[in-house]
Amino acid sequence: MRHRRISKKNLDVKKTTMLSIVINALQILMILMILIYLLFVDRNASKVARVLSIVTFLVVTSGAIVDIWDALVQRRILDQVDDMDATIEDLESLNNIIRAQRHDFLNHLQVVFSLMEMEEYKEAGDYIEKVYGAITSVSRTMKTANPSVNALLQAKTGACEKAGITVELQIQSRLENLTMPGWELCKVMSNLIDNAMDALEEVSKKTLSITLKEDLHAFRFAISNNGPMIPVRSQAAIFNPGVTGKGSGHGMGLFIVRQTLEKYGGEIHVKSEPGFTEFAGMIPKEIAHIAQEDSGYADEQ
Numbered sequence: 001m002r003h004r005r006i007s008k009k010n011l012d013v014k015k016t017t018m019l020s021i022v023i024n025a026l027q028i029l030m031i032l033m034i035l036i037y038l039l040f041v042d043r044n045a046s047k048v049a050r051v052l053s054i055v056t057f058l059v060v061t062s063g064a065i066v067d068i069w070d071a072l073v074q075r076r077i078l079d080q081v082d083d084m085d086a087t088i089e090d091l092e093s094l095n096n097i098i099r100a101q102r103h104d105f106l107n108h109l110q111v112v113f114s115l116m117e118m119e120e121y122k123e124a125g126d127y128i129e130k131v132y133g134a135i136t137s138v139s140r141t142m143k144t145a146n147p148s149v150n151a152l153l154q155a156k157t158g159a160c161e162k163a164g165i166t167v168e169l170q171i172q173s174r175l176e177n178l179t180m181p182g183w184e185l186c187k188v189m190s191n192l193i194d195n196a197m198d199a200l201e202e203v204s205k206k207t208l209s210i211t212l213k214e215d216l217h218a219f220r221f222a223i224s225n226n227g228p229m230i231p232v233r234s235q236a237a238i239f240n241p242g243v244t245g246k247g248s249g250h251g252m253g254l255f256i257v258r259q260t261l262e263k264y265g266g267e268i269h270v271k272s273e274p275g276f277t278e279f280a281g282m283i284p285k286e287i288a289h290i291a292q293e294d295s296g297y298a299d300e301q
Contacts, residue, residue, distance in 0.1 A: 014078055017071040024064035024071075031060045086190070087148045087183040093155060104131075143171040144212065148182035149189075153210065156193045163197060165206040172213035179219070180264040180283055188260050188268075191253040192223040192279050199227030199277060218266075218285055224278035235270055257281075 031053075038045045038053045108131050115124035142150050153169065160167045178185065193210070200206040203226060211222040230238065239258040258268050261281055268281040 014075055017075050017078075020071045021068050024067045028061050028064050031057045083187045084183050087151065087186050093151065143174070145174040145176045146178060146182045146185075148186050149175060149212075152186045152189060156190070156210075160193075160197065160208055163200075163206070165197060165200055165208050168207065168209040170209070170211040170213070172211070173219060175212065175214075175219060177285070178283070179285060180260075180266070184260055184264075185283070188257050188281065189221065189223065191257050195253060195279075196223050196225040196227070196277075199225050203227050214285075216285075218282040220280070220282045222278055222280040224276065226275050227277060229274045230270065230272040230277055235272060238270055239268065 035053045035057045038050050108127075112124050112127060115121075115127065142154075144150055144153075157167045157169070175182075175185075189210075193208070196208050200208065205226070207226045209222070209224045211220075211224075213220050239254050241252055241255040254268075257279075261268050261283065264283055265286070266281060266283040268279060271278045271280070
């Protein structure tokens with residue numbers, strides 16, 4: 001509920017900032033038209049009027065540009081706040097699930113202990129088998145050292161299960177010393193997983209695979225699905241803003257993914273063929289070392 005209230009408030013502020021951008025752009029356009037008219041159309045305009053129009057144009061334009069820049073910065077900050085709010089909501093959900101499982105686990109132990117006391121060993125074994133799946137469903141998403149990524153994986157695997165999608169998790173990295181904020185990686189993976197889920201809408205047997213690994217040089221991830229192939233002509237432009245289509249993004253999602261990764265020196269690629277589509281990306285480890293060296297050098301100065 002809190003997240004929805006904050007998102008609605010942020011949406012209202014975003015509309016206000018967009019209105020500010022439009023109004024300031026119109027101001028620049030109008031004063032520019034007046035300037036052009038006085039300089040090139042109205043031959044009878046005095047020199048003073050022309051000078052005043054130039055000065056007015058410069059003043060209005062500089063103020064409008066500052067306002068537009070501030071509005072764009074504010075919108076970017078609000079986008080980040082929305083992403084962090086979503087991550088916090090996932091973390092709260094994961095925390096509630098873990099607390100509930102802890103409570104249930106104690107109850108399960110009591111039931112198993114009672115069955116063992118009554119020498120009902122077969123019933124005890126059957127009971128353990130029933131609760132095993134529920135216990136491991138959360139523990140399999142808790143393999144990284146990044147709580148926000150763990151929360152995202154739990155939230156998305158739960159959403160996939162509700163949609164009838166089989167999720168294959170291959171976590172081969174704890175993502176320690178990740179060179180980008182965890183909530184930024186969550187934004188990237190969330191977009192890719194949502195796109196993969198969309199691509200599986202018309203598939204009967206749905207499978208989605210999530211891989212996290214690392215090597216000496218980079219953290220690597222891949223999101224794949226067994227949905228329809230993305231047309232070859234679309235693959236080259238799929239990360240451009242405004243490109244959309246069933247199973248290939250929502251117009252801006254993949255553009256945001258690429259933009260976010262490139263901010264940290266990373267990259268993203270798509271590979272698609274009939275029955276298999278994979279988005280694979282990387283985040284270099286060197287960024288942290290470079291940042292530390294630059295910071296140390298600055299401190300020495």
